[in-house]
Structures are given as C-alpha cells and as structure tokens.
Amino acid sequence: MANTMSSFGEFNFGGVQDKLGSTVEIMEVESIGGKQVYEAENWGGFGSLCSDYGIYGNGFSDFTKYQQQDQQLQQQPQLISDYGVFDDMQFQFGALSPPLQACLEEIAKLESIPTLVPHVEPPKKELKRDFFSVAGLDLLNNYGSGFKRLNGERIVEPNPYPAYTEVKSSKLSTEEIMRVAGARFIRTASQVSPSDIPSMLSHPFELSFAGLSNEESRDVELVEFLLASAEKVGYQQYERASKLLDLCERLCSDRGNPVERVVFYFCEALQDKIDRETGRTIQKKQSFDIDKAMMNTNETSLACHNKIPFCQIAQFAGIQAVVEKVVEAKKVHVIDLEIRSGVQWTVLMQALASRDFPLELLKISAVGTSKETIQNTGKWLESFAKTMNLPFSFKMVLVPDMLDLKEDMFELDSEETVAVYTQFVLRSMVPQPDRLDSLMKVIKNIHPSVTVVTEVEANHNSPVFVTRFIEALFFYSAFFDCAETCIEQNDPIRKSLESNYFGNGIKNIVATEGEERKIRNVKIDVWRAFFARYGMEEMELSSSSLYQAELVAKNFPCGNSCTITMDGKTLIAGWKGTPLQSLSLWKFV
Known part of the structure; x- marks a missing residue:
C-alpha cells in the first residue's frame, strides 16, 4: 500500500483552471x-x-x-x-571566499593559486595580478570542469594549451556560454594587470575556441566583460567597473538572445550596487515584492506554471507522497502554508475519489495573509470537490505574522491523518529566524505524518558579494535558457517573468546587503541541518513519486531539457543539469 500509485498521471492543471475558473540567518x-x-x-x-x-x-x-x-x-x-549567514562553501576550506577570479578558476580546474582576502584593494605599487584562495575554488566545482549536455552531443573539454579549448558540435546552452566565458576570463586575467583596462578589453579576442559560432563567440566575449566588471566591483574599483559596464550595456539587450538578456539584468544589478556603495542614489527598498507576487495567483505565475515544468514536477511528486501517507485514512487534514491557487489539491481529490473505500472528510487548512485570495481559492476548491462527490471542508487561517501562528488555529482532530505542505515558504523567512523557529515549533507540535517541502535549490545567502554573484549568474542563466525554450519569444509573459521576477531577483541578490537583501535561498544540505535541529528525519520518495515527476517532465514540449536527479533522498529538478528546485519529505522522530 505504501507505494500505491494514484491515477493522476494524465491530469492537466490548465484544464481544471479553464473548467472552473524560498544557512539560515x-x-x-x-x-x-x-x-x-x-x-x-x-x-x-x-x-x-x-x-x-x-x-x-x-x-x-x-x-x-x-x-x-x-x-x-x-x-x-x-x-x-x-x-x-550559512555559506555552504566557505568554512570547509577555512578561508574567506575571494573575489571573482578564484570562483571562476574552478570552471577550468586550473592550478592552485595564492590567497587574497576579499574586498581589499591590491597595493598600488604592485601591478601584477594577485590570485585568490582555495575557498573560492570549490564554489564552481559544483558546476563541473567540462560541459556535457543531456544526450552527450556537445562537449567542451579542458585543453592543456591555455589559449585553446575545443568545442564539438551542437549549440551551447546559456549556462555553457557562462562556463566557457569563465574559463577564458581566468586565462586572460592571469596574464594582465588588474589596472590595465585597455588590455583587459583587447586580450580576450586573442584567445580562440574552435567550433564556436559567431553568435557564441560574441556571447562569450560579452560575458567576459561582465565578469571583468564584477571583479572590479569586488575590488571596489567602481570607476573601472563602470567603464566595463558601459561596454556591456552597448552589447546587450533585454530583447536579445538569452545570454544578452542575462547580461542586461546583471549589468543593471551591478550598476545599482555601484550607485549604492558610492552614494550616487538613495537606497530604496525593492518596489516589486517577489515573494508576495509568488504567493498570489496572477497571469504571469499561472502561465509559468503551465509552460515551465519545475513547479508541476514537484507538485505531482509531492502530492503522490501525500496520497501514499493517507491512503488508508478516513479523515485527511492538509495544512498548506501560504496557499496559492490550490490547484495541486485537485490532484489529491482525484486520487482520493478513486480509492476503493469512501473518505469521511478531506479538510484543507490554508495559511495566509490575504483574506480575499484565500476565500477565492476555497470557493474554487469547494466547487471542484463537489464534482468529485468528496466530503470537503476548507478553513482559512489568517495570520498577519508567522509569529502569531499557533497549532490550536487548525482545529485538529485526533482521528485525522495530517500532512503539512510548504512550497517556497521557508525561504522567505530565512532573514527572519525568529519566525522560522516559531513556525517549526508549531509544525512539530502538530506532528504531521509527512511534511512536504519544496524549495529553491541555490546558494544565494553568502555575505560575500562575489559568491552570490557567481551562484546567481549560473542559476538565472539556466532560467533564462528555460524561458527561451518554453515560452514563445513574443509572449508578453516572458518579458514580465524576466523583468519582474528574474531581474528584480538578480538585483536583490547582487546589489543589496543587510535587511534589504530578502532573497536568501539555501541548498538542501543546509535545510537538512536545519530540520535536524527540530528532530526531523528525511523520508524516501517512493518509486511512484519519482515516476510522477518523470511523467510530468515528459508531458512538456521542453521536458527533454529538464533533469530530475536525486541528492540522497531529495529530488532535484533542474534545467540541462543545473539544479533549480528541491523536493523533500520529512517526519518527526
């Protein structure tokens, strides 16, 4: 019974909608x-x-x-x-993370280099380039030394000759362009003075890469200039960084190819950081609240849900896990933290309706701050439950602050089997450890049979600028590449997604510090250590859950570029090998 397969393999979220209507600090x-x-x-x-x-x-x-x-x-x-802050690459090497060059060094796995403390201006009398510590060398090891596409058709291999890298067949992805540019930048930067801007601008063109198309060559050079600018920002050489940014901005566009669009938004973020640190502009809080927008149902979020596979992969696999835990329960109580459209629960309803014995009650408690949004979601779910002939109860749990959340708000019944579902909720509380702690204690007191956690799989929580820059560059490169493939070029949704969600996300990670930096994603290994503090134990995803994830990916036109792997017991969904989201199951012991 544990691996009972629910019958929602061909379920279509869009069809239901048409029918009825986030180391921790x-x-x-x-x-x-x-x-x-x-x-x-x-x-x-x-x-x-x-x-x-x-x-x-x-x-x-x-x-x-x-x-x-x-x-x-x-x-x-x-x-x-x-x-x-938890920076999951910092202390295991016993040194502070360096400026850009050491991070990029890992791409090519070049030789070890001496240490330099970050954000310290090199002595003016020394014109030779100082390299950076091994702490940064592990950062991009995660991305690999070569570039192997899903089907093995495109390989960029390290070459013993410093000015030559061989490229074989097919077109490079956006992230692969970043890797090639990083390798070239390292080789260039090792041969020029950090103060020699003209040399920095001319030298990359002297390096050749066989097999690159003209467009790929231009893209690689463009990224090199972006990396050089970020390095200057890391050294607090803002005037030099601005000169490089001016060049980048002439060569990139928010309407160009994916590489040009990535560079466009990172240029904006770097310029914003320069303006903030030099006092050229008054620091203002981010006008577009990404977390709030993600919690609400809007045209962009719905379109992304239907066109980009990751959310549905995690939802189907996660709901399958819930089904398996409540398969014999007469009363099922789902607690959804920060409920959105609630569309995933229609999948659960279908699965419960197909059981061999009747369900006495399905109760969903929806946690949130917007009464209108939760009410609309509840009405929609009630309508769907009627079509399934399911006994259904929907309860709003309105809390202006997570510190106010208490277990008695959920009206728990001892006969209920409880499941907690959290999707991109915990990440938003990383800057608020008191709220995160309070929430975890409430969940522990509820003692659910399973807690389903979906989070962003990225390290955007380092206090060191260059670490965040590199992590964000590869993370968003994969997302821009995904948007290029999954959403039509002229679709206004893509512009909204990239400008509002990606662009503002990049700016918050790269340009802001302290309390203003809200986006502080951490990876699953950090969450594991955090959950262990509350006596939580990770659970295995069943083969049925993994099958659901793979089935969803295959149902998308771009599904062959979506990668599904396991990190221990955690499912990792990514794009062409770059991790983007994690799904994990937990119980209290």
Whole structure:
C-alpha cells in the first residue's frame, strides 16, 4: 500500500483552471553598534553545522577547529557581514571566499593559486595580478570542469594549451556560454594587470575556441566583460567597473538572445550596487515584492506554471507522497502554508475519489495573509470537490505574522491523518529566524505524518558579494535558457517573468546587503541541518513519486531539457543539469 500509485498521471492543471475558473540567518540576537547580529549559541542543533558550513558573525570564534586551520580568519572578523549567514562553501576550506577570479578558476580546474582576502584593494605599487584562495575554488566545482549536455552531443573539454579549448558540435546552452566565458576570463586575467583596462578589453579576442559560432563567440566575449566588471566591483574599483559596464550595456539587450538578456539584468544589478556603495542614489527598498507576487495567483505565475515544468514536477511528486501517507485514512487534514491557487489539491481529490473505500472528510487548512485570495481559492476548491462527490471542508487561517501562528488555529482532530505542505515558504523567512523557529515549533507540535517541502535549490545567502554573484549568474542563466525554450519569444509573459521576477531577483541578490537583501535561498544540505535541529528525519520518495515527476517532465514540449536527479533522498529538478528546485519529505522522530 505504501507505494500505491494514484491515477493522476494524465491530469492537466490548465484544464481544471479553464473548467472552473524560498544557512539560515539564525541565532541569538545580540546588539552590536546598534545593529542586530545573529549567533549560533541559542540554536542548539546548529552547533553541529560548524564542521560543514560554519556560521558568520561573532559566534564563529567558538569554532576552534577552523581557527586552527586558518589563523587569518581570527584576525579579520571586521570583514564578516553583520548578518550571520550559512555559506555552504566557505568554512570547509577555512578561508574567506575571494573575489571573482578564484570562483571562476574552478570552471577550468586550473592550478592552485595564492590567497587574497576579499574586498581589499591590491597595493598600488604592485601591478601584477594577485590570485585568490582555495575557498573560492570549490564554489564552481559544483558546476563541473567540462560541459556535457543531456544526450552527450556537445562537449567542451579542458585543453592543456591555455589559449585553446575545443568545442564539438551542437549549440551551447546559456549556462555553457557562462562556463566557457569563465574559463577564458581566468586565462586572460592571469596574464594582465588588474589596472590595465585597455588590455583587459583587447586580450580576450586573442584567445580562440574552435567550433564556436559567431553568435557564441560574441556571447562569450560579452560575458567576459561582465565578469571583468564584477571583479572590479569586488575590488571596489567602481570607476573601472563602470567603464566595463558601459561596454556591456552597448552589447546587450533585454530583447536579445538569452545570454544578452542575462547580461542586461546583471549589468543593471551591478550598476545599482555601484550607485549604492558610492552614494550616487538613495537606497530604496525593492518596489516589486517577489515573494508576495509568488504567493498570489496572477497571469504571469499561472502561465509559468503551465509552460515551465519545475513547479508541476514537484507538485505531482509531492502530492503522490501525500496520497501514499493517507491512503488508508478516513479523515485527511492538509495544512498548506501560504496557499496559492490550490490547484495541486485537485490532484489529491482525484486520487482520493478513486480509492476503493469512501473518505469521511478531506479538510484543507490554508495559511495566509490575504483574506480575499484565500476565500477565492476555497470557493474554487469547494466547487471542484463537489464534482468529485468528496466530503470537503476548507478553513482559512489568517495570520498577519508567522509569529502569531499557533497549532490550536487548525482545529485538529485526533482521528485525522495530517500532512503539512510548504512550497517556497521557508525561504522567505530565512532573514527572519525568529519566525522560522516559531513556525517549526508549531509544525512539530502538530506532528504531521509527512511534511512536504519544496524549495529553491541555490546558494544565494553568502555575505560575500562575489559568491552570490557567481551562484546567481549560473542559476538565472539556466532560467533564462528555460524561458527561451518554453515560452514563445513574443509572449508578453516572458518579458514580465524576466523583468519582474528574474531581474528584480538578480538585483536583490547582487546589489543589496543587510535587511534589504530578502532573497536568501539555501541548498538542501543546509535545510537538512536545519530540520535536524527540530528532530526531523528525511523520508524516501517512493518509486511512484519519482515516476510522477518523470511523467510530468515528459508531458512538456521542453521536458527533454529538464533533469530530475536525486541528492540522497531529495529530488532535484533542474534545467540541462543545473539544479533549480528541491523536493523533500520529512517526519518527526
């Protein structure tokens, strides 16, 4: 019974709609110079994270293992951000993450290079280029040293000759262009002075890559200029960075090919960062609230849901897991944190309606802040339940603040089998550790049979600018490539998606700091360590859930570019090998 396969393999979300209508910055708060800094002492289980990630902030002085490995860290606490952040690549190498070049070095897996503390201007008397620490060298190892497409038809292989890389057949993806540009940038930057702008601009054209088309060559060169500009920003050489940005902006466009569009929005973000740090503009909070927009049902979100596979992959696989946990229950209670359209629950209704024995009650408790949105969702789900002849109850749980959420708001019944569903909710509370802690305690008190967690699979939570820049560059490159493939060129939805969601996301990650930086995604290994603090244990996804994920991907025209892999017990959905979303199941022990 555990692997019972529900009968919604051919279910179409769009058809139902037509018919009826988010390392965690954590830790004890301590006042330092009028600012809040979060430390690890009060987070019990987080102490075990030190060996894998480390925690930024004053609390890092407790981690003697890393003090012994790198005395320099003890001497430079003033360089650590006021936000105590999990950066899952930093402390395992016992050094601070460097500016851009060390990160890019990993693409080509070139030789080791000396250490340089980030954001420190090289002495003016030294004209030779200083390279950076091995801490950054592991960052892009995750992306691999070569470029192997899904079907193995396109390979870019490292070459012993520094000015030549061989490219074989087919067209490079947007992310592969970024990798090639990174490899070229490293080789170029190793041969020129950091202060020699003309040389930086001319030297890349002297390197050749056999097999690149004219468009690919232009794209690679464009990305090189972007990387050079980001490096100057990392060194706080803003005037030089601006000159490179001016060149990039003449060569890119928000209406060009995917590479040009990626560069366009990263140029905007870098310029915004320069303006903020030089005081040229008044820092204003982001006008477009991405998390709020994702929580609401709108034309862009619905179109993306129907045209881009990732959300449906996680939803179908996650609902399959819920079905398996409630397969014998007479009363089923689903708690949906920050419910959106609720369309995924029509899938659950179909599965429960097809069971061999009747269901006494399906109750959905919808958590949220917008009464109108939740009411509309509830009415729609009630209408659908009637078409399935299911006994159904819908309850709104309105909370202006997650600190106000209590388990007695859910009217729990001892005969109910409870499942908690959270999709891109936890990520939004990473900058608010008190709310995240409060929510986890509520869920623990409820003790659901399964907690389904869907989150962004990316590391956008580093206090170091260059780390965030590199992670964001590859992450959004994959999304732009996906949008190019899945959404028609002239579809206004694509422009809205890229400008509002991608563009503002890039700007928030790259340009902002402190409390203004809201987008702080962390990867599944960080969430694992976090959940362990509350006594949660990861559960296996069944073969039926994995089959549902694969079936959904195949039903999309662009599904052959969508990759589904496993990280331990967690399903990772990605685009041409780049991880984008994770789905994991949890229970309390």
